[in-house]
Amino acid sequence: MTSASPTRIxxxxxxxxxxxxxxxxxxxxxxxxxxxxxxxxxxxxxxHLFVNLWLDTGVQRIDFAFVAGKWTSPFWQTWDLLMLWLAxxxxxxxxxxxxxxxxxxxxxxxxxxxxxxxxxxxxxxLGTLVIFTFDPCPAGAxxxxxxxxxx
Amino acid sequence: MASAQSGTLYRGREGMWSxxxxxxxxxxxxxxxxxxxxxxxxxxxxPAAYNEVIGHYKLLVFGFxxxxxxxxxxxxxxxxxxxxxxxxxxxxxxxxxxxxxxVVAVWIVxxxxxxxxxxxxxxxx
Numbered sequence: 001m002t003s004a005s006p007t008r009i010x011x012x013x014x015x016x017x018x019x020x021x022x023x024x025x026x027x028x029x030x031x032x033x034x035x036x037x038x039x040x041x042x043x044x045x046x047x048h049l050f051v052n053l054w055l056d057t058g059v060q061r062i063d064f065a066f067v068a069g070k071w072t073s074p075f076w077q078t079w080d081l082l083m084l085w086l087a088x089x090x091x092x093x094x095x096x097x098x099x100x101x102x103x104x105x106x107x108x109x110x111x112x113x114x115x116x117x118x119x120x121x122x123x124x125x126l127g128t129l130v131i132f133t134f135d136p137c138p139a140g141a142x143x144x145x146x147x148x149x150x151x
Numbered sequence: 152m153a154s155a156q157s158g159t160l161y162r163g164r165e166g167m168w169s170x171x172x173x174x175x176x177x178x179x180x181x182x183x184x185x186x187x188x189x190x191x192x193x194x195x196x197x198p199a200a201y202n203e204v205i206g207h208y209k210l211l212v213f214g215f216x217x218x219x220x221x222x223x224x225x226x227x228x229x230x231x232x233x234x235x236x237x238x239x240x241x242x243x244x245x246x247x248x249x250x251x252x253x254v255v256a257v258w259i260v261x262x263x264x265x266x267x268x269x270x271x272x273x274x275x276x
Binding site: 035038039041042045046049053054057058059060062063064065067068084087088091092094095098119123126127129130133134135138141142145146 | 174177178180181184185188189191192194195197198199201202205208209213214217221224228231232234235238239265268269272275
């Protein structure tokens with residue numbers, strides 16, 4: 001007797017998927033991103049804390065001139081830009097997981113994630129614009145607040 | 152061994168509590184990050200506005216807050232590396248408890264270094 005649709009047994013080495021979805025497994029990529037960005041963030045954030053909170057007199061010396069001194073260097077601009085993007089996406093993705101875990105109704109999840117994505121996007125765009133449009137010597141500012149390079 | 156007395160390997164033990172601490176520290180760091188990008192953005196308003204707001208970070212109460220923030224960041228960083236080892240190191244899952252105590256030990260050493268340094272900055276020593 002032949003059957004129209006015989007039972008198919010997959011090869012033993014075939015990887016199964018818990019979900020029936022096709023295409024790219026975005027949740028796996030999100031899992032992987034958390035680990036890859038996490039390693040980079042350990043270096044970026046601990047370096048940031050070391051320079052800004054440990055060296056010299058720590059947070060006591062941070063003012064406009066200090067920031068200007070850092071951001072006239074492409075090294076720190078790149079450092080802070082990378083840290084901003086990675087930290088915001090890493091943190092936003094973490095909060096997304098928390099919302100998925102605790103917000104029970106689909107409506108609550110939608111609202112909370114909407115707010116999260118909005119706040120994250122605004123913060124990333126704002127931070128990026130600040131780094132790229134930063135002027136260490138703004139016109140009309142009190143000269144005593146500016147870094148020495150403006151003289 | 153799992154039993155009614157000791158519970159499972161995970162629930163109520165190091166695995167669960169490190170997960171709870173990872174969540175709480177991560178949430179706190181994210182909220183701080185949003186505020187921190189906003190306060191830094193004031194450099195585009197004016198040097199005076201930035202100095203005014205960043206001056207709050209130099210207050211005593213913020214100094215203690217920074218100790219909490221650094222504590223949260225260091226735990227999240229170290230435990231994050233532990234999670235990576237659990238996921239990718241062949242011995243990771245078997246040694247996850249020992250790894251957590253290593254995280255706690257390194258955290259204590261780093262905090263013993265940072266806290267006196269921060270107190271020196273706070274009290275101008």
